Amino acid sequence: MGAALHLAHAHQQPFKERRPKRTGGGNGGEFATIAHRIYQDARADDKARPLLLAFAYAVTMAPLDEETGVWEAVGKALNPSSYKGYLRELVRADVPRYEAPGYRWGADPLDRRCTGPRMRPHPGGDDDFRNRLNICGAPAQDKVVEKMPGTGWHKNHWFCTRHRNDLARVREQVREQNEAAPDPVPNRGGLLPCYFDSDWVRVYRWALGNDQWEPPVYGYIADDWPVPGQDPVPQKDRLRLVLGGGDLDGAE
Numbered sequence: 580m581g582a583a584l585h586l587a588h589a590h591q592q593p594f595k596e597r598r599p600k601r602t603g604g605g606n607g608g609e610f611a612t613i614a615h616r617i618y619q620d621a622r623a624d625d626k627a628r629p630l631l632l633a634f635a636y637a638v639t640m641a642p643l644d645e646e647t648g649v650w651e652a653v654g655k656a657l658n659p660s661s662y663k664g665y666l667r668e669l670v671r672a673d674v675p676r677y678e679a680p681g682y683r684w685g686a687d688p689l690d691r692r693c694t695g696p697r698m699r700p701h702p703g704g705d706d707d708f709r710n711r712l713n714i715c716g717a718p719a720q721d722k723v724v725e726k727m728p729g730t731g732w733h734k735n736h737w738f739c740t741r742h743r744n745d746l747a748r749v750r751e752q753v754r755e756q757n758e759a760a761p762d763p764v765p766n767r768g769g770l771l772p773c774y775f776d777s778d779w780v781r782v783y784r785w786a787l788g789n790d791q792w793e794p795p796v797y798g799y800i801a802d803d804w805p806v807p808g809q810d811p812v813p814q815k816d817r818l819r820l821v822l823g824g825g826d827l828d829g830a831e
């Protein structure tokens with residue numbers, strides 16, 4: 580897609596008067612502060628962290644001139660030889676969204692295991708999960724999704740073919756609750772806007788290659804999402820970045 584993106588530093592005016600070009604070694608103190616915050620951020624995974632650090636570097640430290648905007652500096656910090664595809668992949672991983680349980684293969688040992696009632700002990704002994712949880716535990720093909728009243732988060736109830744009756748019973752039990760459940764609170768992505776200010780909806784649309792994408796009803800900033808069982812994450816000052824004209828075009 581040929582969408583043109585370019586992040587220009589919001590402090591471009593005063594910064595330009597002072598120094599027409601930044602030749603590197605910019606505001607190291609500010610970079611250190613942001614980098615510290617990023618390393619402390621438990622929400623940042625192995626894709627988000629290098630992306631956030633590259634942005635922090637580009638905004639505070641990277642040599643910038645008419646040829647090299649913030650986006651180019653971010654991309655080159657990530658991968659000097661071939662950055663555009665990688666940059667887009669990392670931004671796509673930061674798209675704010677809800678990921679339901681079972682989305683990541685192998686993340687949950689009880690994924691696709693029947694939760695139907697166990698009639699007699701499994702020969703595996705007391706420590707066997709089937710006996711501990713008192714569930715069937717057979718590989719399961721069918722599930723009922725239960726939507727939590729407060730968050731809209733999903734809970735999967737899996738059933739094997741021998742426990743079809745239990746599946747039907749649970750499906751009926753959760754029907755009203757599911758109909759009343761809110762949109763799920765996002766639980767993935769949305770970290771870039773926690774640190775940097777920009778036209779992020781446009782950026783995420785570019786990363787997805789989808790001009791129709793709309794942010795979650797809870798907003799696209801992860802700091803703004805309620806986290807069940809945790810104190811709300813305090814709002815932090817964001818570094819202001821402004822999208823200008825410019826060119827991250829052909830960023831396939």
Ligand SMILES: [Zn+2]
Binds near residue numbers: 695738
């Ligand atoms: Zn079963």
